[in-house]
Amino acid sequence: MGLKLKTAREKLGVIAGEKSKFHLTQGVGEVTTLRNENRQTSSLVNESEVLGRVYEKEKLVSMLLCDASHHDDLSVYAICGMGGLGKTTLSQLVYNDENVAKAFDLRVWVYVSDDLNIKRLTQAILESIEGNSCNIQELDPLQQRLVEKLVRKRFLLALDNVWNECPDKWDVLKQPLWRGKRESTVVITTRAEKITLMTAGDILHRLRCLSNDDSWSLFKQKAFGRGINEGNVILEIIGREIVRRCGGVSLAIKAL
Incomplete structure (x- = not known):
């Protein structure tokens, strides 16, 4: 039991350290959101x-x-x-x-x-x-x-x-x-x-998710700027797989 208590204290110490490291604040509720002026x-x-x-x-x-x-x-x-x-x-x-x-x-x-x-x-x-x-x-x-x-x-x-x-x-x-x-x-x-x-x-x-075609167009716009070389089949395959995993969420497509 003494060993278990020591282990628990160590884990709590790590959590307390991360609270300070990442500047987390204590709050009540399911989600505590810090107001971010940049958003x-x-x-x-x-x-x-x-x-x-x-x-x-x-x-x-x-x-x-x-x-x-x-x-x-x-x-x-x-x-x-x-x-x-x-x-x-x-x-x-x-x-x-x-x-x-x-x-x-x-x-x-x-x-x-x-x-x-x-x-x-x-x-x-x-x-x-x-x-x-x-x-x-x-x-x-x-x-x-x-x-x-x-x-x-x-x-x-x-x-x-x-x-x-x-x-x-x-x-x-x-x-x-x-x-x-x-x-x-x-x-x-x-x-x-x-x-x-x-x-x-x-x-x-x-609001619905973007269609596959619109998702691919948005990805090309953000990733390739002036346009993808249509002859680069492998690059397009990779890009379309990335788009598929984004599920039509525009913010995810832009971020990736």
Whole structure:
């Protein structure tokens, strides 16, 4: 028993050492995510580098421009799928569509992540609309200011990478959004279908994996730049096997 206790202490010592070595932090819950500024997204996208999302983009744009006219209240659309499929990219394509830009008086892009801090998000929305920093610290004047900006305006709000599943916070965030003009729309991207049910009801788009052809085209674009030598059969065989193992996940293809 003494030997077992000594072995256990040694293993715990190694774990404690790795905690310090890798700067891990203690947290409660299934996943503890450190906020990483480098992962923030913006609305900008290079459409020439996006493959395999034309049909889905057109479908979502059509929903935003046509279906919204049948809703008296705020419309919420959710793009849901596993990490790396391209939810953010699809949202960026829709956000920057020329017809969408013409249809809305205001367009706002906000990166959410796991921190569904109502004051921070409200400030971010205001800063996007006004083009400068917002120094208001209390929630009520923040929301009152946002109402002033949204009233009589048809707006499109994109909330990227939503993780938090707390319905109470979502309800508080939406309070000023109801004051916008009819046909205003919120588009969210998330990995969790539970969040889409909480925020969007039945208005849900499940993002599919890339087809084999689109996956191979994306791989060639990233790996070979100007193009692969078609005579190099062995290189193509290796490349296609790599693509097959990626399972149509665009982020995996780009990384490899």
